[in-house]
Amino acid sequence: MKRFFTLLGTELRLSLRSPDMILFAILMPVIVLVVVRIVFGAGSEGSGAGMIDLTFGAFLAIGVCAVGLMGLPLGLAEYRHRKVLKRLQVTPVHPGLLLSVQLIAQAAVSIVSALLVAATAVIAFGVRLEGSLVTVVAAYLLVMISIFAIGLVIASTARDVKRAGIIASVVYFPMLLFSGTTIPFPVFPEAVQRAAAVLPLRHGIEILNAATLGEPLGGMLPQIGLLAAIAVAGIIVSLRTFRWDME
Amino acid sequence: MKNLDILTVRGLSKSYGQLQAVRDVSFSVAAGEIFGILGPNGSGKTTTIECVLGTRSKGTGEVAVLGQDPVSDRRNVFRRVGVQFQDSAWQPGIRVGEICRATACLYDPEPDWRPMLESFDLAKREHTAVESLSGGERQKLSILLACIHGPELVFLDELTTGLDPLARRETWGFIRRMQENGTSVVLTSHFMDEVEQLCGRAMILRDGQKVAEGTVAELEARGEGKNLEESYIRLVGGTL
Secondary structure: OHHHHHHHHHHHHHHHHOOHHHHHHHHHHHHHHHHHHHHHOOOOOOOOOOHHHHOHHHHHHHHHHHHHHHHHHHHHHHHHHOOHHHHHHOOOOOHHHHHHHHHHHHHHHHHHHHHHHHHHHHHHHOOOOOOOHHHHHHHHHHHHHHHHHHHHHHHHHOOOHHHHHHHHHHHHHHHHHHOOOOOOHHHOOHHHHHHHHHOHHHHHHHHHHHHHHOOOOHHHHHHHHHHHHHHHHHHHHHHHOOOOOOO | OOOOEEEEEEEEEEEEOOEEEEEEEEEEEEOOOEEEEEOOOOOOHHHHHHHHHOOOOOOEEEEEEOOEOOOOOHHHHHHHEEEEOOOOOOOOOOEHHHHHHHHHOOOOOOOOOHHHHHHOOOHHHOOOEHHHOOHHHHHHHHHHHHOOOOOOEEEEEOOOOOOOHHHHHHHHHHHHHHHHOOOEEEEEOOOHHHHHHHOOEEEEEEOOEEEEEEOHHHHHHHHOOOOHHHHHHHHOOOOO
């Protein structure tokens, strides 16, 4: 355990020292929140549930995506490219330890992003959380782990840093644009909304929205099961296909 | 009674596409020995070391490091083996003390790296970013990291390339002290004075094949030169 925390501490210090990813993952969701709030306004036809409430889960998901689909795979691909992993290959370290350190270090960035979004929504815009905090946190962690697992698979299977960048972008941008993160989902035509069902994050945002609005999650078991399955499968695949070097 | 050979390599071959990088190379290293691998650039020194370590897949041949397979027994082997690669790799932005701590924590029991930092004259650099070190300091750091856990066997690829004469002598002293403490060493080098100073035995590679093996005196005799350097140049096909 001490080993895990030593490595985690090193990773966290390193990520504080290269702040571009942090800005990308932490500031962008807050900016999008503010912009969407200004452009789309607070409410729709006095229904009580404003647009901002409907998409609150989406704002949380922006940070998850930036960290899980860009920061995590690109960071690992760079370590492989720079032969940092090759140096670790000739030590007794277990690949699972390295991957979990990366996972937790990036989760920390993602969680800071979520807290900042939540604080901005509550303090600046008076958004109230309708659902239980425990449910929201659980939903958030489920979405985060499943998206991170996809990022780990990209990290393990991409042959080099260039390809990791391409694959990450191909997964990241559609997920970001069409899951209802930056652009509120109700804006899309119905066909696009239906097609978006292939994006795991779409289901994640539905779960997050339901959790933040205090709606019962019983009807969402298929979505919850899907994300849990993605999380488990992704972690297994990334461990099985883990490569130290780009031979 | 344990096998005294700490490393055995039999019939190692490796090719990259059409290029046969290593061809049927066999050698063994006895406990407590410093063994040199010499040869011109591209002769297969690094490929040999990497195939032995399992960081490159070997084509054919048998490798036993401390009696174990470095691929299937990776974690057990590298608890007792240290490696310094020719092109050492660092996380961007990491500092000297941080990489020492992060490397030391991988071993049981966790080694105390501060005295080593002192002995390599790097203590004042503890809070310096690795990329801000001089080439020689980085080289010393990568040797330190390879030896941080007091390995029984250590691989050093181009041990003193980039070091100034003083730092080379210091590094030789460090290697000798490790040997006195029972560590075996496999090193590659382009410097014949280094080989004369350190190696009990060495082998010379040329185009991926072993052309000679023996003590410094034996290699000198094989090449019929006035000294090791002359013999080496003859053995690898050069002209004096």
